[in-house]
Amino acid sequence: MKKFSISSILSQLLLLFFVIIWIIPTFGLFISSLRDKDLLAISGWWTSLTTTEVNEIYRMSGMESQIEEDGYFKIKGKLFEDNSGKKIESFGITSKKINEFNIGDVAIFKDESEVLLDEDGNYEWRSRTEFKKKKGKRLFTTSLSPPAFTFENYREVLFKEGIGRAFVNTMAVALPSTLIPLIICSFFAYSLTWMKFYGRDTLLAIIIASLVVPLQMSLIPILTIYNDFGALFGVAAKSYPGVWMAHTGFGLASTTFLLRNFLKSLPNEMMEAAKVDGASHYDIFLRIIIPLSIPAFASIFILQFLWCWNDLLVGLVFLDQVPSEIILTAKLKELLGSRGENWEILTTGAFVSMTVPLFIFFALQRYFIRGLVAGSVKG
Amino acid sequence: MTILNLVFIVFLGILFFIAYFHISNYILDIYGNKTLKRYNFENSIRVIVFIAPAFIVLFIFILYPVFETIRLSFYDKFGREFVGLYNYKWAVNDPEFRRSILNNLVWLLVVPTLSTFFGLVIANLADRIWWGSIAKSIIFMPMAISFVGAGVIWKFIYEYRGPENTQIGLLNAIIVSLGYEPQAWLTIPMWNNFFLMAIMIWIQTGLALVIFSAALRSIPKEMLEAARIDGASELKIFFSIIIPYLEQTILVIWTLITIIVLRIFDIIFAMTNGEWQTGVLANLMYDWMFRGGGDSGRGSVLAIVIMIGVIPILAWNLYKHRQEQKI
Numbered sequence: 001m002k003k004f005s006i007s008s009i010l011s012q013l014l015l016l017f018f019v020i021i022w023i024i025p026t027f028g029l030f031i032s033s034l035r036d037k038d039l040l041a042i043s044g045w046w047t048s049l050t051t052t053e054v055n056e057i058y059r060m061s062g063m064e065s066q067i068e069e070d071g072y073f074k075i076k077g078k079l080f081e082d083n084s085g086k087k088i089e090s091f092g093i094t095s096k097k098i099n100e101f102n103i104g105d106v107a108i109f110k111d112e113s114e115v116l117l118d119e120d121g122n123y124e125w126r127s128r129t130e131f132k133k134k135k136g137k138r139l140f141t142t143s144l145s146p147p148a149f150t151f152e153n154y155r156e157v158l159f160k161e162g163i164g165r166a167f168v169n170t171m172a173v174a175l176p177s178t179l180i181p182l183i184i185c186s187f188f189a190y191s192l193t194w195m196k197f198y199g200r201d202t203l204l205a206i207i208i209a210s211l212v213v214p215l216q217m218s219l220i221p222i223l224t225i226y227n228d229f230g231a232l233f234g235v236a237a238k239s240y241p242g243v244w245m246a247h248t249g250f251g252l253a254s255t256t257f258l259l260r261n262f263l264k265s266l267p268n269e270m271m272e273a274a275k276v277d278g279a280s281h282y283d284i285f286l287r288i289i290i291p292l293s294i295p296a297f298a299s300i301f302i303l304q305f306l307w308c309w310n311d312l313l314v315g316l317v318f319l320d321q322v323p324s325e326i327i328l329t330a331k332l333k334e335l336l337g338s339r340g341e342n343w344e345i346l347t348t349g350a351f352v353s354m355t356v357p358l359f360i361f362f363a364l365q366r367y368f369i370r371g372l373v374a375g376s377v378k379g
Numbered sequence: 380m381t382i383l384n385l386v387f388i389v390f391l392g393i394l395f396f397i398a399y400f401h402i403s404n405y406i407l408d409i410y411g412n413k414t415l416k417r418y419n420f421e422n423s424i425r426v427i428v429f430i431a432p433a434f435i436v437l438f439i440f441i442l443y444p445v446f447e448t449i450r451l452s453f454y455d456k457f458g459r460e461f462v463g464l465y466n467y468k469w470a471v472n473d474p475e476f477r478r479s480i481l482n483n484l485v486w487l488l489v490v491p492t493l494s495t496f497f498g499l500v501i502a503n504l505a506d507r508i509w510w511g512s513i514a515k516s517i518i519f520m521p522m523a524i525s526f527v528g529a530g531v532i533w534k535f536i537y538e539y540r541g542p543e544n545t546q547i548g549l550l551n552a553i554i555v556s557l558g559y560e561p562q563a564w565l566t567i568p569m570w571n572n573f574f575l576m577a578i579m580i581w582i583q584t585g586l587a588l589v590i591f592s593a594a595l596r597s598i599p600k601e602m603l604e605a606a607r608i609d610g611a612s613e614l615k616i617f618f619s620i621i622i623p624y625l626e627q628t629i630l631v632i633w634t635l636i637t638i639i640v641l642r643i644f645d646i647i648f649a650m651t652n653g654e655w656q657t658g659v660l661a662n663l664m665y666d667w668m669f670r671g672g673g674d675s676g677r678g679s680v681l682a683i684v685i686m687i688g689v690i691p692i693l694a695w696n697l698y699k700h701r702q703e704q705k706i
Contacts, residue, residue, distance in 0.1 A: 007613050008507075015504040015514050018497070022518045022581065028549065029532045044547045045535060165382075172385045176392045183396045188433035197426045201704070203434075208700050210441045212689045214642045216664055216682040218444035220451060220675050223668075224458070225439070240385070244392055249440020252433060281425050282404035310525030312645045313665070324380045329527040333649045336530060350531035354524050361523035365516070368523075369589045 033351045034149040037344035051146045053089070055098060060115075060125055060136030072126040075136065079121035088119045088143040098140035109137060117141075157348040162323050166331040167352060172240060173315060173327055174308040177247030178301055181255045184248070186293070189259035190285055194271055204260075210253035219317055222246060226318070238325070243318045250314070251304050258303075258371070262296040263289070299371030302364055306357055328353040396432065403428045445686075448679045456674035466676040470684070478656055479663045480684070482572055486643060486659060487688075490579045491636040495629060497580065498587020503617060505588075506595050515592060519585035526582070526645030533578050533650070539563040568656045575657060578646050583639065587632045594628040595621070634692055641688045660685050 032045040043054065058079040066075045080086060092098040093107050093115070101107045107115050113127035117139065125136070158164045191197070192204055223237075230237030266289075274284050308314075315327040321334075332353060335346045361368065407425055455462050470476045501518055505511030521529060538548030542561055546552040551561040565571045598621065606616050622629070644661035647653055653662040664681035667674050 011504050011613070012508055015501065015508055015511070018501055018504075019514045019517050022521070022584075024549070025532045025536055025581070026520065026524075028535045032535060041547070043545055044549065044552050046549070046552070168382055168385065172389050176389050179393050180396055183393075183400070184432040184436065187400060187429040191426055191429040195422075195426050195429065197423065203430075205697060205700065206437070206442070208696050209693050210437065211696065212638055212693050213441055213445065214682070214685045214689060216642065216661055216685050217448050218440055219664075220668060220678050220682065221444035221447035222440060224447075224675070240388060241392060245436065246440065249436050252437055253441070256433065280404075280408050281422075281429070282408060306523060310528070312525070312527050312648065313661075316665075317668075324385075329525050329645070332527045332531060336527070336534065336649050337652070346531055346534075350528050354528050357523035357525070358520070361520060365519075369519075369593075372522075372586060372589055 029347055029350060031149075032343075033153055033347040034151070035153075036148065036150060037153060039145075040343040040347070048147055048149075051144055054086075054143055054145050056141050056143070058121075058139050058141065060123060060139060062134045062136045063131040064134075066131045072128065073130050075125040075131060077123060079117075079123060079139065079141065085146045085148055086121065086143045088117065088121060088141050090142045091117055092140040093137070095140060099142055113137075115139070119143075153344045153348040154352070157345050158352065161345050161349070162326075163328070163331065163345070163349045163352055165323055166326055166328045166349075169325060170309060170327045170329075170353075171356075173243050173247070173319075174305055176240075176244045177251070177308040178305040180244055181248045181251045181304060182297060182301060185252060185255040185259055186289070186297075187285070188252075189256050189263055190281075190289060192256070192260050193263040194284075195281065207253050207256050207260075211257060213253075215250045215313070218246075218249065219313075222249075223317060236320075238318055238320045240319075240325075243314060246314050246318050247304075247308050247311070251307065255300055255304060258300050259293070259296060262293060266292060295367065295370070298364070298367040302360055302368045303371045306360065306368075309356060399432065400428075448682050448686075451675050452679035452683055454676050456676050458675045462676065466680045469677060470680050475658065475663060476681075479658045479660050482657065483641070483659045483688075485572060486576060486579075486640050487637060489573070489576050490583065490640045491633050493576075493580050494583040494636050495587050495633050497584040498591050498632065499622075499625070499629070501584070502588050502591035502595055503621060506592065515588060518588055521582045522585040524582070526578075527649045529578050529582055530646055530649035533581075537564045537574060539565075565651050565657075566655045571651065571655055571657050575646055575650055578650075579640065579643065583636050586636065590628060590632055591625065594625050598624050634695075638689060638692060641685060 028045045031048060032040060035045065035048050039048065039054075043052070060079075061075050061077050063075075065077065066073050068074075079088075088103060090099045090102050091107070092100040093109060094100075101117075103117060103119050107117075109115070111127070113125060113131075115123055115125045115137075117123045121141075123139070158167075192200060192207075226237045226242050229235075270288060271284055274288060279287070310329065311327075312329040312333065315330050316333075319325045319327065319330075321330060326334075328349070332346070332349055335342050335349060404425075407428065451458050452466055453461060453463060455465075501514070505515050508514070524532070535547070536549045537551075538546075539551055539561060540546050540548075546555050546561055548564075550564060555561055564574050602620060603616060606620060611619070642661055643659055644665065647657055647659055647662050648665065651657045653659075653666070658666075660681050664678050664685070667678040667681060
C-alpha cells in the first residue's frame with residue numbers, strides 16, 4: 001500500500017487485534033505442553049515466559065540420611081534439580097512467615113536443630129542430638145525461576161499414558177474411513193455424471209437431500225443393526241470395520257456431491273473420443289478420470305480425513321472405550337473429565353492429537369481451502 | 380488387538396474395495412469384448428457394478444435409518460411396542476428438553492451470525508494489508524483442530540481456582556488483576572452457554588473467512604476504485620458495495636455454519652457434559668441413547684427434532700438443484 005492513511009493504520013491495528021485474540025488460546029496450550037508438569041497446575045502458562053517469583057514448599061530428607069560430622073548430626077540434600085535454573089531468594093520454616101530468612105541466615109527450629117540453605121537449593125540440616133523422625137521438616141522457599149521448557153511431557157505421554165496407542169488407533173480409523181468412500185464414491189459420481197440409466201436424476205436428488213441429514217438420525221438404527229449383526233455371527237458389535245463403514249456412510253453424500261461437481265466440469269468430447277476408440281467405462285475411469293481428478297481427490301481426501309480424525313461422536317458410539325480401540329478425541333475427553341493431576345497428559349495429548357491436522361493444514365492448505373470453498377456440506 | 384494386526388486389517392479393508400471394482404470390471408471387460416451386440420446389456424451390468432457399493436452404503440446408513448428413526452419414535456424404549464405419541468408428549472413436558480431446545484436456538488442465532496460477521500470483517504481487512512495472508516492462516520487454523528482439542532485449549536482460558544489460589548486460567552487471571560473476584564465461568568447458568576459458543580465462533584470464523592476471501596476477489600476492481608475516487612470511506616464501501624455484492628455468499632456461509640451448529644455435540648460434551656444448563660439436543664440424545672440401558676424411543680424423537688431443523692435447508696437445496704437441472 002502506498003499511502004499511510006489513518007484508516008489503513010486503523011485496519012492494521014484491528015486485524016492485529018483479531019490475530020492476537022485468535023492465536024492466544026492455541027499458543028497457551030503449546031507453552032503449557034512444554035512446561036514442567038508440577039508448575040502446570042500451580043501457575044498460569046504466561047508466567048513461564050518471563051523470570052518469575054515462585055513460592056514453593058519442600059520437605060527435607062528424614063533420619064535415614066543423617067551422618068555424624070564435627071559433633072553434629074547432619075542431613076544434607078537438594079531441594080530441586082540443578083538444571084531448573086531456579087535461584088532461591090528467601091525462605092521460611094513456618095507457613096506463617098515464608099520470607100523470614102535470607103540466604104546465608106541460619107534458621108533455628110523449635111527443637112533447636114538448625115538449617116542452612118544456599119540459593120541453588122542445597123541444604124544442611126544439623127542438630128546436636130540424633131534425628132528421630134522418618135519425615136524431614138518443611139521449608140518454604142521464594143525463588144526466581146527463569147523460563148524453562150522441556151520435552152519431558154511428550155516423552156512420558158507418548159509412551160506411557162496410552163496416547164501413543166490412541167494415535168495409532170485414530171490413524172487406523174481415519175485412513176480407511178477416508179479411502180473407502182473416496183474409492184466407492186468416485187465410481188458412483190462417475191456413473192451419475194457419464195452413464196445413462198433409469199433413475200439417475202432421482203438418485204442425484206437423494207444425494208443432495210442426504211447432504212444435510214444430521215448423522216444423529218442414523219445412530220440408533222445403525223447401532224441396532226451392528227448389535228444384531230454381532231449377535232448373529234458371534235463377533236463383536238463394535239469394531240474397526242464398523243466404524244469405517246459408518247464414516248463412509250456419513251461422508252458418502254458430500255464426497256459424491258463434490259466429486260460429481262468436479263467431473264461435470266470435464267469436457268464431454270474426451271469421453272466420447274475414448275468410447276469411439278473402444279474403451280470401456282472402466283478404461284475411461286482408470287486412464288482418463290483418475291489422472292485428471294488428482295487435485296479434486298486431494299481436496300476431498302483432506303476434508304474427509306480431517307473430519308474422521310477430529311470426530312468424537314462416531315468413535316464414541318461405534319468403538320469400545322478400551323485401550324486397543326479408543327481414539328484420541330475420546331481419550332482427551334476422558335482426561336478432561338478427570339480432575340487433578342493429569343494436566344501434563346491433557347496438554348501434551350491435545351497437542352499430539354493436533355500434529356496431524358496441523359501438518360495437513362500447513363503443508364496442504366491450498367487443497368484444504370479449495371475443498372472447503374467447493375462447498376462442503378456435511379451431514 | 381496388536382498394532383500389527385491393526386495394520387493388517389486396515390490394509391485388508393482398503394484392498395477389499397479396490398479388488399471388488401478391479402475384478403468385477405476385469406471380468407466384464409473380457410466378457411463384453413466377445414460380442415458387441417451385447418453392449419447395452421454389458422453397460423447396464425456395468426452401471427450396477429459401479430453403483431452398488433455406494434448405493435448399499437447409502438441405503439443402510441442414511442435412507443433406512445431415516446425411516447427407522449421415525450418408526451422408533453412411536454415405539455417404546457426397546458423399539459418393540461407401539462406407544463403412539465407418548466415419546467413426543469414426554470419431550471414437550473420435559474424441562475431438560477425445553478432447556479436444550481432453547482440452548483440450541485440461542486446457538487443457532489449467535490454462532491452463525493457472529494462467525495459470518497467476523498469472517499467478513501477479517502476477510503475484508505486482510506485483503507488490503509500486506510501481511511493479510513499470514514493473518515488469514517492464523518485465524519483459519521482452528522478449523523483444522525478437533526472440537527475436543529479446542530475444548531482443551533479453552534480450558535486454559537476458563538479454568539477456575541478458588542480466590543485464595545493463583546489463577547491458572549487466563550480470563551480469571553485478568554479479572555483478578557483488575558481487582559475482581561474470580562469466577563467459575565462454565566458453571567454460571569445462561570452465561571456459560573456464551574462462553575461455550577465463543578469456542579465455536581473461534582473455530583467457524585476461519586471457514587467463513589476463507590470462503591469470503593475467495594468471493595471478495597470476484598468483486599470488480601473498477602467498482603471499488605470508482606467509489607474511492609468519489610470519496611466514499613472504507614466503511615461506506617463495506618456496507619454499500621461489499622455486503623450487497625456478497626449477499627449470496629453470506630447466505631451460503633450462514634446456512635453452512637447453521638447445519639454444523641445444529642449438530643453441535645463435542646464441545647459441550649467435552650467441556651460441561653451438558654451440566655449447568657448447557658445441554659443441547661445432540662447431547663440430550665446421546666444421554667438417552669445410553670442412559671440406563673438406553674431409550675430408543677426418546678432418542679429417536681430428539682434426532683427427529685434435529686432433523687426438522689434442517690428440513691428447510693434440505694428443501695431449498697433441492698429447489699436450487701431443480702432450477703440448475705432445467706438450465
